[in-house]
Amino acid sequence: MPRYAAIDIGSNSVRMEAAEITPTRPLEVLASDREVTRLGESVYRTGRISREAADLTCNVLARMAEQYRSLDVASVRAVATSSVRDARNQAEFLARASEAAGTPVEVISGREEARLVQLGVQTRWPQRAGKVLIVDIGGGSAEIIASENGRMLDAVSKPLGAVRLRENFLANDPPTATELHQMHAYIAEKLDGVSRRFGASGWLRGIGTSATASAVASVIGGVPRAKRDCVDRLRVPASQVRGLLRKLSVLDLAARRKVGGIGPRRAEIIVPGVAVLARVLENFGLRYLYYSAAGARDGIIADLAARGVGKERSQLSLDQRREVERLSLRYGVSMRHARKVAEIARGLFPALQPLHHLPLEFGKLLEAAAYLHDTGHYVNDASHHKHSYYLVANSDLPAFTNREREFVANLCRYHRKSLPAPHHDGPQSLSQDEAQTLVRLIPLLRVADGLGRGHSQRIRPMECRIENGQVTIRVASPQEIDLELWATERIGEVFRQVYGLPIAVLRVSK
Secondary structure, eight states: OOEEEEEEEOSSEEEEEEEEOOTTSOOEEEEEEEEEOOHHHHHHHHSSOOHHHHHHHHHHHHHHHHHHHTTTOSEEEEEEOHHHHHOTTHHHHHHHHHHHHTSOEEEOOHHHHHHHHHHHHHHHSOOOSSEEEEEEEOSSOEEEEEEETTEEEEEEEESOOHHHHHHHHOOSSSOOHHHHHHHHHHHHHHHHHHHHHHOSSOOSEEEEEHHHHHHHHHHHHTOOGGGGGGGTTOEEEHHHHHHHHHHHHTSOHHHHTTSTTOOTTGGGTHHHHHHHHHHHHHHTTOSEEEEOOOOHHHHHHHHHHHTTTTGGGGSOOHHHHHHHHHHHHHTTOOHHHHHHHHHHHHHHHHHTHHHHOOOTHHHHHHHHHHHHTTGGGGTOSTTHHHHHHHHHHTSOOTTSOHHHHHHHHHHHHTSSSOOOOTTOSGGGGSOHHHHHHHHHHHHHHHHHHHHTTTSSOOOEEEEEEEETTEEEEEEEOSSOOHHHHHHHHHTHHHHHHHHSSOEEEEEEOO
16 A cells, blocks of 8 residues: 655654555554654744754754655655744745755644544544544644544644743743743633533543653553553543642652653653643543544544545556557557456555555556557467567657666566566566566566456456455456456466465455
8 A cells, every 4th residue: 555654843843654554454654753843942932933943853854754755655744833833934944844854844724733633543543432532732732622433523723832831931940839820820711612612521531642641641650751652542540630730840850850751851841731631631521531642643644545645656647548558559459458457457556565565656567567468469369478578668658768668568578477587588678676576566467467357347346455364355246257266366376476475356246
């Protein structure tokens, strides 16, 4: 399946995540990174992002970009939140950040941030029944989200981020009683209207996301910071959250840093963060707080996958499809059959990404070969796969590079009979990497050709899964597909030889 990356530029830290989403399976995180940059500190003091904070953030973005580029992600979405929304030099920062990240950085609204957080929680920890309240406390804002049966009902964004509150209220260390009183009054003022809007009762569960909630769950759960991943979905009593707030409020920074579960940088802003959490729990009558490791970055990835962003990289462009169809017709290929084989190949390539691990661009070369593999019949039915190679390799094929045309020709050459061998001429024109990629794609083209063997269009959209030690393809057809099954079974040994797994095709009558 396609891989995606997300960057969340917050007021306190920058987070990056790259992941792969496969239907019916949990999100598989391939890379994750986080660094505290305190982008919001200067904004809440001066209204502008300082040069030092911008420099640090851009260096972090450049480092993160290297990580997700190495994973050949289909698409990246980079978002900036509260502090960048408020900064007077927003445009200047966005230009620099976009260049560093290698992708446009967009400022999103508080409601969009809330939508992405809710989607992230739903992706990582599906909430299928009942009303759930989600609170995400960032550096500049807090998003409070009402969700029911897995869908967002309503959301608000309030200026209650931990960095913002510390800059605005807590000048002393430890904070004075007056400072704490003023901060609590401000939090109450901002949140009281939210509980009236959402309703203060009837909540099945309250879920906290972000680093503040993680620290709270770690401290109360007795989990060291080094093992904070273990607190995902941990439940802590609201009474203990309030007790933790009282304890931390009278400690200075040095003492707060000694509290197990709180990192040294988090200790600087933990008091206002816990104060917001405690007030949310009180206002909504929640006896417990559950922590979720999900965040906006997970929501971004799930959203990109749901919209199919980036899939175009693995599929022929309009010009490329026009050219392969033109060449197919020139050599008398049945366009009905060619289009069916190409359709099946387009589905197989992303579905088997966990097996072949190939860059997305090779999907379109597989699709091109699906159109052109039968061109050799124009010369002679005998050894037509060899004739297909010659015709494709020596035909004009606009919209493809010479290397791409040569690769497609080789793929056509091996759509039947033996796999590449050292004494074969065609593969010798390919690099070592290209030759290895060719071998990985050959079984996919053969499966697609086998399933389209009947030339009758009987097979409709299919589902392909890697499960129980084999590859299972479920196809929908109102009729028997004995010929297609026979043809696909014949390539089973080649598939096993390349991928080390058996392949099975199951017909679903619809």
